[in-house]
Amino acid sequence: MRSLREFDDLRLSPYTGWTRDHWAALADHLLLSARRYASETHARISFPGPPGGYGPDVDGLEGFARTFLAAGFRVAGEGGRDPLGLMEWYAEGLAAGTDPRSPERWVRLDEHGQAKVEAASIALVLHLTRPWLWDRLDAGVRERVVDYLAPAVGSDYPPINWIWFQIVVEQFLASVDGPYERKDIEDGLRLLDGFARQNGWYADGAERSYDHYSGWALQFYPLMWSEMAAGDPAADSRRPVYLERLERYLNDAVHLVAADGSPLIQGRSLTYRFAAATQFWVGARSGTATPGPGLLRRAASGIVRHFTEHGAPDEDGVLTLGWHGAWRPIAQSYSGPGSPYWAAKGFFGLSLPADHPVWTAVEEPLPVETGDFHLTVPAPGWLVSGTRADGVVRVVNHGTDHSTPGTNRTDSPLYARLGYSTATSPVLAGEHAAEPLDQSVTILDADGRPSHRTGFETLRLDRLPSGTLVGASRWQAHWVDVETDGQDHGYGLPGTVRLGPWIEVVSVVRGAWELRLVRLPSSPGGDAGSRPAPGALRIGGWPVSAAEPARGEDPSISNGTAYSSVVAGAGLNLSGVTSAADSSPLGPWTLVPWCATSAPAQPDTWYEVAVHLGGQEPGSPPSVSWHGAAAARVTWPDGTEDDLGAISRA
Incomplete structure (x- = not known):
């Protein structure tokens, strides 16, 4: 040619x-x-x-x-x-x-x-x-x-x-x-x-x-x-x-x-x-x-x-x-x-x-x-941010799972992850495709198996006066033993379901950063005593392709063109990087930063994680301050401040 x-x-x-x-x-x-x-x-x-x-x-x-x-x-x-x-x-x-x-x-x-x-x-x-x-x-x-x-x-x-x-x-x-x-x-x-x-x-x-x-x-x-x-x-x-x-x-x-x-x-x-x-x-x-x-x-x-x-x-x-x-x-x-x-x-x-x-x-x-932008797309439930400096577009997903609320199917890496971008691929092959790691919030059971979120409820999708985006969703953590020999059409599968605690996630997005707030609330319509006991909480960041596996456990990684990091707040005292071989079409290895609790997550407690993806080193992360039980204010690296109000009622 x-x-x-x-x-x-x-x-x-x-x-x-x-x-x-x-x-x-x-x-x-x-x-x-x-x-x-x-x-x-x-x-x-x-x-x-x-x-x-x-x-x-x-x-x-x-x-x-x-x-x-x-x-x-x-x-x-x-x-x-x-x-x-x-x-x-x-x-x-x-x-x-x-x-x-x-x-x-x-x-x-x-x-x-x-x-x-x-x-x-x-x-x-x-x-x-x-x-x-x-x-x-x-x-x-x-x-x-x-x-x-x-x-x-x-x-x-x-x-x-x-x-x-x-x-x-x-x-x-x-x-x-x-x-x-x-x-x-x-x-x-x-x-x-x-x-x-x-x-x-x-x-x-x-x-x-x-x-x-x-x-x-x-x-x-x-x-x-x-x-x-x-x-x-x-x-x-x-x-x-x-x-x-x-x-x-x-x-x-x-x-x-x-x-x-x-x-x-x-x-x-x-x-x-x-x-x-x-x-x-x-x-x-x-x-x-x-x-x-x-x-x-x-x-x-x-x-x-x-x-x-x-x-x-x-x-x-x-x-x-x-x-x-x-x-x-x-x-x-x-x-x-x-x-x-x-x-x-x-x-x-x-x-x-x-x-x-x-x-x-x-x-x-x-x-x-033409410039940085922040866009809500209500139909798929997406918060979209684009940054001119690196040309990357990111989607934080609180509305798409190729399912319906309450279905409790397995998560498809193509639909149910919390984030997608033009610079990264979800993990599509290997053990972490079926067991969520990248761009996920999961509870680990006694065997270390992560939970799924398909069937979640969308709670909020909003653009604040500052341009900052806010989205939220809630789901009952569940584990699925798949019992079908049906064809894989790229979305989640049914099976025998074991239910866990409820998880609520609030995403606050500006530029290359997402401030991800996570808690395990009481079950809707139930009380704390009826809730299944939680396990450890694990939060995964953006998957980045690489030529070789990660060296070390620093949850800030780069392949030279893309930088991915998770900055954990109080209570998330474990962190690391998982290297997955031949798991995406973008490179021989995929590196996923994550953080977790070392003990069962505390109910009705907000956990904070700053999640970054960009073409440049991340610099200082956003920070959150709390006023009263659940009123939060986020301060961004560019000096912008956003008052989220009572996010427990997101």
Whole structure:
């Protein structure tokens, strides 16, 4: 592949240097590299690596459908110009994949649920490229494509973002006089309306499920469907609502991109990598008023540049299972070697022509590049802080666990940790993935097992007049003996539950610091005598990747670019650093600072910990002073003072 740097244009793109030429060259490189792994008729693209959890037949279909997205965006944005012959190449695959007599035929929608996902990508590209592909297919192939997609009609889909796959497929079928059910579309739209939350966010279903799917699925498909169904009164009336939600969501989303382009490392399906750029292109294609086109492109180009500069794709032009380079543990049970190519959604900007404002506007800086910021995001329950000096964005989490209050499941490291950032990865493999350590507050039982917090109650989410952020949550500590052989989809698991004491955490956030206040209150509705006896309290800080294990037990650590520390207050008389090998995609070791009590925690006593993550040495931590039983005042290193009031009633 030619170096992408030769296309740099710092006049047009002063922050990333990236232009449409960069995006086009990268898409072409991935598409041409994928051809090496295609079957004879191009119906299946089977990338190297062990089969995924759904088997090689699904893997081959994923490889076709997901690269087809990039090909479709590429040709649509060129108005049909196709020097690589992409449409002809994929037309051969369509013909063979939908032929039930072909040895390379695709898994059907009524044979495996994953085919329902891939069918939506196929239908979407057929819509976007209709004059140059669908209209040129012979009648027999068109009939077979319709027959292949038809099992979507009247079928059951999981009540999450998958409902959009049914709607997109049936809308395409309707446009080509194929079978469809208006009721499927109407029922699906009503269900999806119930996913809408504050400030334009969507939950991925009924649970507190917030992650990248909020942008690359739940914001993407509403606008695409309303475009596919243009002229239908139902679509035309919904489109302004979808657009308003998207604009409000994007004003939060641009705050979640680091100066170096890293998106937030949180939530499942991280191996889709720069699919996280999709939402910004949707804003551009849909004509959002804010953010403007220069900022939208800055966010999207920053994300894709981040990955290309960190080994994705690899030297063979392949997107492996991983984050930067290959790292197999990042996969969920449904992930196969073709799965990472849903990153192709990130090429959606290429569906826009070169003279579109998103390509011609001068890049604008990200929020984290213009100054420090403090933002509350109510839907996922996040306190977001960005610091200009290091370009890092941090999230303190008091609202997301991919569950519901009181469920008492295991904690998923992807959802239930107290903090996520653009510079750190949660511990995703090894013993500390299943037994919380990083960014956690836990009670240790007699065997030293840490408790879980999934099922917590959100108590507070606030921004003080000074800009300081305050959040709080409460949960009953619990231990879970998992009793399921079910597939790992990246979130917590049920099992036999043993309950412990209640834990309440108040987070006070300013800049790179969080003051974390922890206590074990009486059970709601119960008295102190009915409470299970507490064990030792342990509080974990930010996990930092490193080339080697920690040397010593000082709970202030650095890998040279990121500094993580915990500064313990009274009663937390133990501290240290745990080194976890091969536990995240960012490095061979992950170092986690922590502090703990040496004896059982005292009920109704506030414990104080200052938790830091930044690109510079932390300096002096914030301090807290108490007035009366529970009135607290925090003094920050910059001299700001915040009165928290009676936090026991947070």
